């Protein structure tokens with residue numbers, strides 16, 4: 001069985017992430033969507049909230065597993081016999097950064113490949129930080145996040 005993993009902070013999940021999930025799950029038997037617990041950026045959403053948004057947006061997908069992980073991604077990949085790490089590439093900066101990360105991950109977990117999926121052009125400008133900033137000022141984020149995530153952002157910023 002070919003196992004892929006799509007790691008991220010998902011704070012929150014965007015349509016850009018969902019597109020990568022759809023495409024990554026089509027090239028493996030099982031895709032693990034792994035939300036990182038130990039992220040350096042201070043998250044807006046708790047880990048439970050981030051998982052809930054992923055679960056809600058992926059209900060129709062049958063070959064995924066949604067988990068959290070702590071510590072090094074490479075260790076988690078070895079533990080779960082992951083064949084490949086899927087990363088979305090939006091622009092040149094992502095390539096430079098992800099290239100370095102993939103080399104380090106290969107040193108740490110040589111059995112696990114990293115594959116890069118090019119984001120669709122309509123998603124290439126999306127980032128979770130930008131989505132949060134626009135939502136915090138009441139801007140319309142309908143075209144960049146799932147409806148459920150939009151609702152959660154509205155609730156978060158109105159409380």
Ligand code: COA
Nearest residue numbers: 007008009016017036071072073088101104126127128129
């Ligand atoms: N569509 C939309 N947005 C995307 C995207 C896509 N396809 N791909 C990435 N992004 C956004 C993310 O939302 C995030 O936005 P933000 O910075 O505004 O929050 C940004 O691009 C960075 O994404 P990514 O590179 O995936 O980082 P991340 O913070 O979501 O997750 C981990 C990073 C968790 C995968 C990484 O830090 C990790 O593996 N940590 C574990 C510790 C470890 O092993 N460290 C050693 C690595 S060598």
